[in-house]
Amino acid sequence: MFINTLFNGMSLTSIILLASLGLSITFGLMRVINMAHGEFLMIGAYTTYVVQMVFSKLVPEQFQSWYYIASIPTAFVVAFLFGSLLEKVVISRLYGREIDSLLATFGISLILQQLARSIFGTQGVNVKAPDFLFGGITIGNLTFSYNRLFIIFSVVMCIVIMWYIMYRSGFGKQMRAVMQNRNMAQCMGINSRRVDNLTFAIGSGIAGIAGCSISLLGSVDSTVGQSYIVYAFMVVVLGGVGNLKGSVIGACIIGFASIFAENYTSATIAKAIVLFIVILFLQKRPQGLFVVRTRELD
Amino acid sequence: MKKHGENISFAVIVIILALVPLLLQFGAISGGSTVIFIGKCMAYAIVAIGIDLIWGYTGILSLGHGLYFALGAYGMAMYLKLVSTNGQITDFMHIGGLKELPFIWTLFDNLPMTLLFMILIPAVVAFIIGYFIFKNRVKGVYFSIISQALTWAFYSVFIALSPYTNGNVGITEIKSLFGSVKGDANRANMFMLFYVSLIVLILVYVVAKFLVSRKFGKILVAIRDGENRTYFSGYKVSMYKTFVYVLSAIIAAIAGAIFVNFNGSITPSEMTIEASIMMVIWVAVGGRGTIIGAVIGAFVINLCEYNLSSGNLVEIWQYIIGSVFCLTILFFKGGLVGLVREQIPALIAKFKSNNTKNKITKKPTVTKLNTKKGGLNHG
Numbered sequence: 001m002f003i004n005t006l007f008n009g010m011s012l013t014s015i016i017l018l019a020s021l022g023l024s025i026t027f028g029l030m031r032v033i034n035m036a037h038g039e040f041l042m043i044g045a046y047t048t049y050v051v052q053m054v055f056s057k058l059v060p061e062q063f064q065s066w067y068y069i070a071s072i073p074t075a076f077v078v079a080f081l082f083g084s085l086l087e088k089v090v091i092s093r094l095y096g097r098e099i100d101s102l103l104a105t106f107g108i109s110l111i112l113q114q115l116a117r118s119i120f121g122t123q124g125v126n127v128k129a130p131d132f133l134f135g136g137i138t139i140g141n142l143t144f145s146y147n148r149l150f151i152i153f154s155v156v157m158c159i160v161i162m163w164y165i166m167y168r169s170g171f172g173k174q175m176r177a178v179m180q181n182r183n184m185a186q187c188m189g190i191n192s193r194r195v196d197n198l199t200f201a202i203g204s205g206i207a208g209i210a211g212c213s214i215s216l217l218g219s220v221d222s223t224v225g226q227s228y229i230v231y232a233f234m235v236v237v238l239g240g241v242g243n244l245k246g247s248v249i250g251a252c253i254i255g256f257a258s259i260f261a262e263n264y265t266s267a268t269i270a271k272a273i274v275l276f277i278v279i280l281f282l283q284k285r286p287q288g289l290f291v292v293r294t295r296e297l298d
Numbered sequence: 299m300k301k302h303g304e305n306i307s308f309a310v311i312v313i314i315l316a317l318v319p320l321l322l323q324f325g326a327i328s329g330g331s332t333v334i335f336i337g338k339c340m341a342y343a344i345v346a347i348g349i350d351l352i353w354g355y356t357g358i359l360s361l362g363h364g365l366y367f368a369l370g371a372y373g374m375a376m377y378l379k380l381v382s383t384n385g386q387i388t389d390f391m392h393i394g395g396l397k398e399l400p401f402i403w404t405l406f407d408n409l410p411m412t413l414l415f416m417i418l419i420p421a422v423v424a425f426i427i428g429y430f431i432f433k434n435r436v437k438g439v440y441f442s443i444i445s446q447a448l449t450w451a452f453y454s455v456f457i458a459l460s461p462y463t464n465g466n467v468g469i470t471e472i473k474s475l476f477g478s479v480k481g482d483a484n485r486a487n488m489f490m491l492f493y494v495s496l497i498v499l500i501l502v503y504v505v506a507k508f509l510v511s512r513k514f515g516k517i518l519v520a521i522r523d524g525e526n527r528t529y530f531s532g533y534k535v536s537m538y539k540t541f542v543y544v545l546s547a548i549i550a551a552i553a554g555a556i557f558v559n560f561n562g563s564i565t566p567s568e569m570t571i572e573a574s575i576m577m578v579i580w581v582a583v584g585g586r587g588t589i590i591g592a593v594i595g596a597f598v599i600n601l602c603e604y605n606l607s608s609g610n611l612v613e614i615w616q617y618i619i620g621s622v623f624c625l626t627i628l629f630f631k632g633g634l635v636g637l638v639r640e641q642i643p644a645l646i647a648k649f650k651s652n653n654t655k656n657k658i659t660k661k662p663t664v665t666k667l668n669t670k671k672g673g674l675n676h677g
Contacts (some may be wrong), residue, residue: 033439093628098439099359100627103582107624114616228449230571233443268458271451279430279444286434293531 003142005263006256011148013141013255018210019225020239021162021247022083028242029179029199030283032091032101037232038225039112040204043082044075044211045220046116049125050124068212069078070192072154075208083204087197116222124219132215148196151213158206163244165202175199179242231258232276240288249289251275304590308503311593315340315496319489330488334479334560336358337368337488338598343555346580346592347506348549353578354586355510355520356542358437361574363444363550365452366420372456372552373416376408378558382473390653393459402462409475416555417548424547428540434499435536437525446571456566464652475559495556499593502549509545518542519587565607579623587634594634 023037048071055067090108094101129147136145155264166172177185178192214224231254239250257277261270321327327475345367352358379388380399385407387399399407406412427448431441463469473479479488509515520528521535528535536563560590567573585596599619607615626633632640 026357027439033442090624099357099442100441102359102442103575103578104624104627107579107620107622109628110616110620110623114613114620117616118613134351226464226571230447234447237440237443266458268451268454271454275444275447277626278447279427282440282444282577283434286436286440 005259007011007142007144008263009152009256009259012259013251014152015210015213016124016235016255017229017248017251018155018158018206018213019228020157020235020251021202021244022206022256023232024236024239024241024243024247025166026200026203027236029175030091030196031096031098031099032059032094032200033105033233033236034086034091034200034203035102035106036086036112037107037204037207038107038229038282039109039116040079040083040207041211041225041228042116042220042222043079044110044208045127045215045224046120046211047071047075047078048212048215049120049127049206049220052127065132066131068130069128072212072214073207073211077208079208079211080201080205084201086204089202091200092193102122102178113222122221122223124224125222126219127215129216130219133141137223147210147216151216154209154213158209159244159248162202166244171195203296218260231255234274236288238288243290246290304506304588305588307590308593311597312496315499316493319492323485324357330480330482333492334490335600335604337492337495337560339597340499341553342577342600343579343593344499344502344553344556345550345577346584346596347502347589348546348553349577350586350589350592351510351518351549352542352583352614353645354581354588355518355522355578356539357525358539358543359439359442359578360445360543360546361442361571361578362449363546363577364569364571364574366424366455366547366550366562367557367577368452368566369420369423370416370554371564372469372554373406373412373551374555375472375558375564376403377409377412378409378472378475378496379469388463388464390467391461396406396461399461400428401410403476417551420551421544424544425540427542427648427652432536432539434540446574449511449569449571449574450485452570453571456569457538463566463584468563468567470563470565472558472562474562477492479560480562491559495559498552498556502552503589503593504545506549511565514538521648530557579619581633581634583622583626585633587632588635591633591635598634611658 013147019037019041021100022040027033048068051071051074052067055064055070059067086105086108090104091101094104107182133147133150137149138144164172166175174185174195177188177190178195190252210228211225214220214228218224235247235250235254236252238249239246239254254274258270258274261273266275303515303521315336318327318333322330322333329331345363348358349363352360352387380386380403386401387396391399405415429445431444436444459465474491476490476494478484479491482524510518517528517533520531520533521538525535554564554568557568580595580599581592582595583599584593585591603615603619606618630637630641
């Protein structure tokens with residue numbers, strides 16, 4: 001029972017983490033909150049669906065279940081391109097206007113949701129889990145389903161890749177430099193516009209992968225992103241912005257707290273408890289768990 | 299003239315609104331449903347004024363005013379429901395397994411108590427949240443996210459407590475305070491309700507206008523444009539913020555109560571995050587930082603939606619509202635009011651200067667919203 005709950009908590013945590021990663025990094029870098037982030041999850045989920053359709057038409061029977069492997073990079077690329085476009089057209093005009101960025105991207109989110117409804121209809125579509133994800137490992141009387149294990153595995157991969165990009169690559173160095181002091185970074189010859197665009201696009205791409213994961217858990221419709229996005233926003237508040245560590249710990253707190261509360265009370269009370277924890281937590285650390293220190297006040 | 303432009307515009311709106319029932323009476327408008335809809339728009343205009351106070355003037359973006367709107371609406375709806383059942387328990391409570399009226403609803407069994415608690419409950423919720431959030435200087439998007447999560451949590455609670463709130467269906471089939479407003483036979487009731495609502499709208503406008511034209515309003519703007527500087531000047535910013543938050547919650551609750559009278563039902567969909575952000579959209583499109591902008595925005599957007607969002611146009615409407623909102627935020631920070639006050643005079647000035655080949659570089663002296671504070675120097 002306890003281990004089962006722990007396992008469910010881990011799988012919720014991993015999805016929230018994927019959803020919030022891009023949000024937290026772009027907020028740290030550009031002070032932009034993307035309300036349309038949930039729609040990138042939706043884009044990822046629908047991409048998975050489309051890839052599945054294409055595979056069922058074009059690919060011979062024995063390779064059918066490989067569609068899911070193919071859909072992960074596809075979802076990343078599609079969401080990446082959407083993100084890059086969104087950054088170019090809208091976000092780049094909103095630098096330093098945190099609250100306005102939130103509102104403008106809500107307009108985008110309305111448009112994207114309607115776009116999904118126009119293309120795929122208002123009814124949800126179902127993604128069939130590939131054969132190799134059916135079933136699960138049974139240890140004692142506990143069953144760990146393969147698709148949740150797979151989600152957790154893919155999240156770990158994403159985190160490792162993201163960690164490498166942020167802390168070990170040249171691009172990551174530029175990114176952190178821009179995050180800490182934009183003007184100075186520009187003076188050192190970093191093309192901050194390019195860094196912004198790439199970072200935003202990568203964040204969106206990761207949301208696309210998250211969308212790929214949630215398509216395994218239920219039917220996909222135009223509001224599929226909305227159910228995770230509130231959690232993702234709270235992770236940003238809880239974890240502080242612009243660093244991996246904060247997001248991971250924040251997502252763990254929110255994910256496990258809500259699953260455990262749900263297990264011992266009910267789903268609704270769990271939401272209230274999570275919110276209560278976040279508010280309580282902000283009493284101690286209004287800026288979140290980990291803050292990139294600067295000397296600025298305003 | 300220019301100084302009183304806002305009040306004159308509001309007077310014009312009030313006169314037009316006052317004429318609406320008369321037009322119906324003499325057959326210029328067909329169908330009472332349009333008038334009922336305009337009544338709902340008045341409720342929307344009231345909540346928009348509240349949001350303008352907190353967002354347009356104080357710079358705090360709340361994505362949760364749908365909650366306070368719904369709290370007021372549920373209170374009023376329950377009173378009206380209890381009137382129709384003579385204070386007995388309602389059908390949905392019976393189905394939900396309740397034997398007698400739950401305590402929370404016994405507070406709403408007569409009108410004075412209803413009016414009191416309809417305002418008190420949202421005010422207390424807003425105070426608790428506002429006090430703890432603002433005290434620690436949690437600001438900007440952090441507050442927006444918390445307020446959003448608050449609405450989200452309350453929404454699921456309202457759905458889950460279905461013996462008390464009738465879950466997804468909400469409280470339906472209720473008459474207004476003055477009796478039924480549907481159909482031609484009940485036209486007198488509807489007119490009564492309409493004019494009472496109009497008076498409430500005028501009162502809320504006057505109170506808001508009074509507040510922002512005093513020193514209090516100046517401090518709110520100071521908080522918006524430079525919060526730390528306002529702290530350093532010796533003002534207790536968090537108290538001001540909490541006060542405005544509570545005030546706007548109360549205004550939203552009043553609006554909700556009026557809305558439910560016209561609408562005849564209240565569902566939890568009024569308290570979703572989307573519904574709350576739509577309210578912000580009205581203010582943004584109308585013109586933030588001006589009370590009249592909020593009123594105009596609420597009417598313009600809702601009337602457009604009423605006329606456009608039927609049948610096949612629903613799809614297009616979503617695209618229109620999304621892009622209009624996005625463009626407003628990106629390019630027209632002042633909304634419609636800003637367009638009339640700033641952009642068009644600026645265009646005319648430019649046109650004139652081009653004509654005379656004599657460039658006027660001076661910008662029109664209108665106070666701009668300083669939303670760019672800090673520029674790129676963050677973090």
